[in-house]
Amino acid sequence: QLQLVESGGGLVQPGGSLRLSCAASGFTSDRHGIGWFRQAPGKEREGVSCVSSVGDNTNYLDSVKGRFTISRDAAKNTVYLQMNSLKPEDTAVYYCAADHRVWGRCDFFLPSYTSWGQGTQVTVSS
Numbered sequence: 001q002l003q004l005v006e007s008g009g010g011l012v013q014p015g016g017s018l019r020l021s022c023a024a025s026g027f028t029s030d031r032h033g034i035g036w037f038r039q040a041p042g043k044e045r046e047g048v049s050c051v052s053s054v055g056d057n058t059n060y061l062d063s064v065k066g067r068f069t070i071s072r073d074a075a076k077n078t079v080y081l082q083m084n085s086l087k088p089e090d091t092a093v094y095y096c097a098a099d100h101r102v103w104g105r106c107d108f109f110l111p112s113y114t115s116w117g118q119g120t121q122v123t124v125s126s
Helices: none
Strands: 003-007 010-012 018-025 033-039 046-051 058-060 068-073 078-083 092-099 113-116 120-124
Touching: 003 092, 003 113, 018 033, 018 092, 018 120, 033 068, 033 078, 046 068, 046 078, 058 068, 078 092
Parallel strands: 010 120
Antiparallel strands: 003 018, 018 078, 033 046, 033 092, 046 058, 068 078, 092 113, 092 120
8 A cells, every 4th residue: 555654843933944855655756756735724736846756857836946945865764854044924734645657757737646645733833
């Protein structure tokens, strides 16, 4: 059974950092694209970052470029999202999801992400 479990969320002051983890089980995560999404109250879910199944190519939401970094540790079957210089507008529940397309790109096309974690809360506030 495919399963994704997020961890690493919490409360942080503006300008602070967090590292989210997405641990996969039941499948080999480095053979799938993995995306990070977030959803704030009253807003639609949006793609934040993703890494492709082939070539580990990455993509980022414009507002997080230069602040967030996605990485993959194949040995641990885990994908990370390092978040620096956090802003109050980054507050949301963050989800990771598996994209079962096998290709050298990644995007935030929601219907392609067929396995989702339960989410982890990130709150940026002073």
